[in-house]
Amino acid sequence: MRTSRQLAAAALLAWAVGTGAAFGNELVIARPVSPAAMDPGFLREAATIVDNIFDTLVLRDQDMKLVPGLAESWSAVDDTTWEFKLRPGVRFTDGEPFDAAAVKFTLDRILDPAAKAPTISYIRTIAGVDVVDEHTVRIRTTAPDPLLPTRMSRYPAYIVPPKYLQEVGPEAFARKPVGTGPYKLTEFVPDDRVVLEANPDYWRGKPAIDRVVWRPIPEATARVAALLTGEVQLIEGVPAEMVDAVGQSGDADLIQVKNGGLTIYLGLKSAAKPLDDVRVRQALSLAIDRKAIVDNLLRGLATASGTPVGAHDFGYLPVEAPAADPAKAKALLAEAGYPDGFEIQMQAPRRYINSAEVAQAIVQQFAAIGVKAALDIPEWSVYSQKVPAGQQAPVYMLGWGSTQTLDADAATYAILRSGEPYSTVSLPDLDTLLDQSRRTIDPAARAEVLHKIQTLTAEQVPVIPLYQEDSLYAKSKSVDFVGRPDARIPVYDIRLH
Numbered sequence: 383m384r385t386s387r388q389l390a391a392a393a394l395l396a397w398a399v400g401t402g403a404a405f406g407n408e409l410v411i412a413r414p415v416s417p418a419a420m421d422p423g424f425l426r427e428a429a430t431i432v433d434n435i436f437d438t439l440v441l442r443d444q445d446m447k448l449v450p451g452l453a454e455s456w457s458a459v460d461d462t463t464w465e466f467k468l469r470p471g472v473r474f475t476d477g478e479p480f481d482a483a484a485v486k487f488t489l490d491r492i493l494d495p496a497a498k499a500p501t502i503s504y505i506r507t508i509a510g511v512d513v514v515d516e517h518t519v520r521i522r523t524t525a526p527d528p529l530l531p532t533r534m535s536r537y538p539a540y541i542v543p544p545k546y547l548q549e550v551g552p553e554a555f556a557r558k559p560v561g562t563g564p565y566k567l568t569e570f571v572p573d574d575r576v577v578l579e580a581n582p583d584y585w586r587g588k589p590a591i592d593r594v595v596w597r598p599i600p601e602a603t604a605r606v607a608a609l610l611t612g613e614v615q616l617i618e619g620v621p622a623e624m625v626d627a628v629g630q631s632g633d634a635d636l637i638q639v640k641n642g643g644l645t646i647y648l649g650l651k652s653a654a655k656p657l658d659d660v661r662v663r664q665a666l667s668l669a670i671d672r673k674a675i676v677d678n679l680l681r682g683l684a685t686a687s688g689t690p691v692g693a694h695d696f697g698y699l700p701v702e703a704p705a706a707d708p709a710k711a712k713a714l715l716a717e718a719g720y721p722d723g724f725e726i727q728m729q730a731p732r733r734y735i736n737s738a739e740v741a742q743a744i745v746q747q748f749a750a751i752g753v754k755a756a757l758d759i760p761e762w763s764v765y766s767q768k769v770p771a772g773q774q775a776p777v778y779m780l781g782w783g784s785t786q787t788l789d790a791d792a793a794t795y796a797i798l799r800s801g802e803p804y805s806t807v808s809l810p811d812l813d814t815l816l817d818q819s820r821r822t823i824d825p826a827a828r829a830e831v832l833h834k835i836q837t838l839t840a841e842q843v844p845v846i847p848l849y850q851e852d853s854l855y856a857k858s859k860s861v862d863f864v865g866r867p868d869a870r871i872p873v874y875d876i877r878l879h
Contacts, residue, residue, distance in 0.1 A: 383560065385424055387426065388759070390758055391529075392413070392837075395648075397401045397840050401572035404808045407590075407591060407592040407593065407595040407878065408591070408592065408594070408595065409591050409593070409594050409595070409598060409615055409616065409658075409861070409873060409876065409878065410434055410462070410594075410595045410613070410614040410615050410616075411594065411595070411597070411615070411616045411617070411618070411871070412596075412597045412598075412599045412605045412608050412613075412614040412616070412617040412618070412622055412709075413430065413596060413597070413598055413617075413618050413619070413735065414598070414600055414602070414605070414618060414733065414762075415427065415598055415600065415601070415762050415763070416572055416576075416598035416620045416763075417431055417432075417570075417572070417576065417669050417761055418572065418766070418767070419556035419557065420432050420435070420538050420556055420559045420567070420576075420720070421542075421552060421555055421556040421559060422436050422537045422538060422540035422559070422561075423491060423492045423537070423538040423540070423542065423633065424499055424500060424501065424538075424552075424556070425487070425497055425499060425500070425501060425537055425538070426500055426766045426770060427766055428869070429536070429537045429540075430618075430871055431576055431578075431870070432537070432540060432561075432778075433540075433557065433563075433565065433598055433870055433872065434563055434564060434566055434578060434871075434873050434874070435504050435540075435543070435559055435560075435561040435563045435567055435578065436540030436541065436559070436561030436562065436563045436593070437451055437452045437532055437540065437541060437561060437562045437563050438451050438452065438535050438536065438539050438540055438541065439451050439452045439466055439534040439535075439539065439541070440452035440453060440456070440531050440534045440535040441454070441469075442535055442868055442870075443534060443768075444864075444866070444875075446788055446866075446867055446868060448531055448532065448535060449467075449803065450563065450747075450784060450855070451469075451535070452468060452480060452485075452541055453466040453467060453468055453469065453534070453874055454467050454468065454471050455467045455504040456468050456531055456534075456846075458631040458636045459520065459578050461526045461823070462509070462522055462523045462524070462525065462526055462527075463515070463520055463521070463522050463523075463529065463852045464520065464521045464523075464530045465518065465519070465520045465521075465522075466485070466518070466519050466534070467517060468480070468482060468485070468516075468517040468518065468519065469516050469517075469549060469585060472563060472585045473562065473583065474543040474546065474562050474563050475547055475561065475562070475563075475566040475581050475583075476543065476560045476615075476668045477517055478543040478544075478545050478546055478560075479487045479592070480541065480543075481516045481517065482513040482514065482515065482517060482519040482564050483513055483516075483544060484518055484541050484542070484544055485511065485513075485519045485541060485542060485780075486511040486513055486878070487542070487544040487547075488509060488538075488539065488540070488541045488542050489505060489508060489511050489521070489539070490544075491504065492505060492538045493506075494520060494713075497535065497805075498565050498852070499536060499538060500770040500803045500804070501537055501538035502538070502803070503795055503796035503799070503802045503803065503804070504533055504536065504537070504538060504539075504787075504792065504796070505538060505539065505662045507523045507524055507525065507530070507820055508521055508522070508523055508524075508837050509523055509524045510522045510528075510659070512649070512669040525821035525830070526821050526822075526823045527628070527820060527821065528822070528823050528825070528828065529787070529789060529820070530789055532533065532690060532787050532789060533646075535787065535850075536787055536792075537617075537662075537800075538796055539671065541562060542555070542560075543560050543561075544819075546560050547674065549847075553566040554639075555835065556580065556807060557570060558570065558622060558821060560739045562584075562585070563581065564580065564581055564586065564873065564874040565578035565579065565580060565581055565589065565594060565873065565874075566580075566581050567579065573598060574597075574598070575595055575596065575597050575598075576595070576596040576850070577590065577593070577594070577595050577596075578593070578594040578595075578596075579593050579594075580592050581809060582779070584874075586874065589873065590617065590874075591873055591876060591877075591878060591879055594873050595650070597614060597642075598607060599614075599617075600732070600762075601611060602619060602620070602621035602623060602624070603624065604854065605617045605619065605620075605623050605761055606620065606627075606628060607622065609628075609634055609758065609856055609857075609858065610628075610631060610633055610634060612766070612858075615857060615861050615878075616855065616856075616857045616858070616861055616863060616871075616876075616878045617856050617857075618854075618855055618871075619854065620636065620854040620855065620856050621646075621735070621736070622679070622680050622681040622683050622736055623681070624736055625638075625681065625683065625854065628856045629731075633858075633859070634855050634856050634858060634859070635856065635857050635858075635859065636846060636854070636855075637855040637857060637863065637864065637865045638683070638852050638853070638854055638865070639852060639854065639865040639866070639867060639869075640852050640853075640855035641685055641692060641693040641694060641850050642694070642782075642852060642853035642865060642866070642867050642869060643684075643734075643735075643783070643850060643851030643853045643869065644682075644734065644781030644782055644783040644850070644851055644852075645687060645689075645690050645691070645692055645782055645783050645793065645847060645848075645849070645851075645870075646737065646740070646779065646780075646781050646847075646848045646849055646850075646851060647690055647779070647780060647781075647782065647797075647845045647846055647847045647848055648664075648666070648744075648777055648778065648779055648845065648846040648848065649769075649774070649777070649778045649779075649780055649797070649805060649806055649845055650663060650776065650777060650804045650807075650843075650846065651774075651775075651776040651777075652806065652807060652808070652824055652844055653806070653808060654776065656718065656720060656724050656726075657726075657776060657777075659718045659759070659814075660842055661714040661715070661717055661718040662714070662715065662718050662720065662844065663717045663842070663843035663844070663846070664711075664714055664843050665710075665711040665712070665714040665718070665751060665753075666748065666843075666846060667704055667709070667843050667846045668704055668706065668708070668710055668711040668714070668855065669706065669708060669711045669744075669748050669750065669751045669753070670706060670744055670747055670848065671706035671747055672686035672704075672706070672848055672849060673686055673702045673705070673706070674706075675740055675741075675743055675744075675848070675849070676849055678848070679736050679739050679740055679743060679812070680716070680735055680736060682718055682741070683735060683851065683854060684735065684849040684850060684852060684854045685834070685849055685850050685852075686724065687703050687835045687847050687848070687849055687850050688701035688702050688703045688839065688840050688847055689701040689839065689840065689847055690782060690794055690797065690798075690836075690839065690847050691784070691790040691792050691794060691836055692783050692784060693794045693850065693856070694788055694848055694867045695784050695786075695788050695789055695790045695792075695793060695830070696788060696790060696825075697789065697790030697791075697819075697828065697829050697832030697833065698790060698831075698853075699832070699833040699836040699837065701836055701840050701847075703839070703847070703848075706747070707745075708710045708750050708751050708788060710878055712751050712752065715751060715752065715818070720752075722752055722754075723752020723753045723754065724752075724753060724754070725753075725754045725755075725756070726753065726754070726755055726756070726775075726777055727756050727775040727776055727777070728741070728744075728745065728753070728755040728758070728761070728776075728777040728778065728779075729757070729758045729760060729765065729775040729777070729778045729779065730757065730758075730759055730779035731759065731761075731762045731765045731766075731773055731779065732762065733781065734779075734781050734851060735851050736855070737779060737781075739761050740779075741757055741779055742757065745757050747800075755777065758775065764846065769804065770803040772806070773783045780804075781851070782796070782797055782804075782842075783850075783869075785850060788867065788868060790819075790835070791820065791832075794816065794819075794832075794835055794836075794839075795816050795820070796837065797845060797875065798816060798835070798844060798845065799813055799816045799817075800813055800814055806814045807845065809838075809842055811838060812835065812838055812839070812842070813842065815831055815835045816835060819831040819835060851870055853865050860878055860879055861876065861877075861878060862876060862877040862878070862879065863876050
């Protein structure tokens with residue numbers, strides 16, 4: 383039997399009139415969410431939009447190789463010092479010059495403990511930043527850090543203008559950011575639109591597309607309808623039930639990047655009962671039928687996983703997702719002193735592929751082992767603020783990954799290391815391994831440490847990995863865009879025809 387949502391989707395497709403509207407040299411992109419703020423050092427969401435406003439010292443090309451960005455070259459001076467030679471003649475879009483002082487200012491403001499930056503996990507290995515001269519900067523690390531160049535390719539390492547930020551203050555900067563990137567912000571209306579215009583003086587050359595409008599359309603079916611009726615030309619987050627219909631519409635192209643999305647997991651506040659008992663955590667994991675969720679609710683558009691690390695990441699260990707075993711789960715609960723189960727609060731956002739429906743299915747699967755989970759589905763704008771502040775429910779759904787670094791460190795450290803803003807985990811043995819992974823230079827030895835992290839995570843279940851999503855986009859026939867494993871949408875590389 384077709385659900386009401388499927389019928390609505392079919393109806394929308396039936397009256398969609400195609401993508402033949404004339405846009406001129408403008409690209410309109412629809413996203414599931416609106417940014418709350420756009421300071422790249424204090425993001426609580428994906429960097430999709432700010433990625434087009436700012437630059438990093440290091441970039442990734444289409445083959446995911448590190449290439450020069452605002453830094454023309456970099457090299458290791460010694461085991462704990464990296465030197466970056468900066469590109470001369472670059473300016474922020476307000477005219478302020480880019481130089482070594484801007485790099486130092488950018489990193490120092492995130493490393494300042496008083497700032498409480500939610501993105502600090504990614505650059506916590508930095509001990510200090512030294513200006514050598516106008517176009518040379520040295521970054522010192524607390525221990526050998528093989529990932530330092532990679533860390534300079536993603537947030538929070540987007541370089542910001544010191545003078546402008548200090549003049550307007552952080553709140554104003556988050557509303558009207560200025561970078562050196564291919565586009566400059568001209569309009570930001572939360573929950574309505576973000577408008578970017580091409581930077582004619584961009585150091586890589588003026589972008590081919592003059593104007594970009596990012597529109598939040600939270601309801602997935604409405605996003606697809608907006609594409610098929612010509613209101614937008616590119617959308618993120620195609621709903622699972624409309625994948626086939628979009629591909630067969632003749633008016634749009636579906637873009638699927640296998641394992642190109644986030645790993646969806648259940649975070650656990652394991653400091654308090656009953657989640658402080660590993661047997662309880664194991665029981666909750668065994669209650670979940672990941673295969674049924676992937677096959678039925680996600681229509682195969684994800685891969686069940688037993689690790690938070692993505693398949694494209696360095697250090698990935700293919701930990702098999704545990705098969706559902708309610709009988710064993712009940713036995714573990716009884717052994718832990720909960721033969722009749724328990725009650726607990728759970729939260730999940732409408733942010734990922736059918737994530738609310740997945741959460742509801744998990745609640746039912748928990749009930750089958752006697753765990754009564756009261757599910758709350760908050761608005762993403764609220765939820766994304768509460769999680770790094772530690773104000774979420776004891777069991778909470780989140781999507782995480784290392785899409786911009788393609789390294790297991792980004793997929794694990796921020797959510798597993800005790801004391802990090804997005805971590806509710808406290809396992810000393812795991813902390814030791816996570817710290818060791820950040821100071822191990824030899825790639826083979828480091829991969830071994832990363833494998834141990836994933837093995838220990840599977841045993842102790844400080845978080846419950848569920849599956850890694852595929853990235854799903856849809857676009858007008860007039861747009862040349864190919865999805866990337868790092869989940870970026872670099873408008874500079876997109877062409878309209």
